[in-house]
Amino acid sequence: MSVDTALGSEWKTVRFEVLEKTESLPSLSIVVSEFLVLARRDFFTAKDFETVISKDQALVARLLKVANSGLYGRSRSITTIPEAVVLIGVDNLKKIVYAVSSEGLTRQSLDNYDYHPNQGFWLHSMGVGFATKVLVEASSRCPLNGEEGFVAGLLHDVGKLVIDEFLPSGKARGVSREEEKEAVGLDHGELGEYILKQWNLPSSISTTVRYHHDHSPAGEMAGGAAALALAEGICATWELGKRIPMNLSQEVPYEQFQVLMDFLAIDASKWDQVIWDIRQSLVGLDEAFADE
Ligand SMILES: [Fe+2]
């Protein structure tokens, strides 16, 4: 696909080396897009799950390693995918699959952004993924399903991995979207959209990622982008990825996020439940999957 048709005229300002750099990112496992297709079906079996995941043997090995980690507290070891499905459950396994499939990307550290040097970017990506999943499931106005929400959240800042290389080097700090545009001609949402399209992820996800800092021009994906923005805001309250351990006890003020909640048509009365669900999905994340 040509750059112009994929992304519009703003791409004329993008430096060639930037696009070249996107090619050298670790690729996302094919299993991710196949899982998203499965998730759109009303019904699928453990066998379907196994068929898809078997296409990536490195992923199977990592999945079993994580499934056997302390996280799941099993007394006997799990050696096959069908066993893992029975003992851990498809829902949990899928989360591990997404986490493991993307770790080549999210485990990287960024020199110029202010994530914690020890896996801060990974924590931020995972946390926003979990939070987005909760929010899209709570919203009646969001075009994404829970899994698409999770993947959008997990990969929402992937553009930063490329932009980081082109920023004037300095100490880790917050980098504005204007600074990003100055450095490479695009902000990380726009570049993220390009990268996700290269990986053939559905446009519902790539468009959501593009607009996660400004949902109003996102058209029919505005609900997804707003959910992602809200997830990001909530996670920022807990300093997810900036500080380890994260600060989950910090109260999240509804008033600060009311506009996004209204946009997503999530009633104010659901706020406490939503925050509870997000907290529950994040508890222990700084230890979970960290089985290296
Ligand atoms: Fe983010």
Ligand SMILES: [Fe+2]
């Ligand atoms: Fe972002």
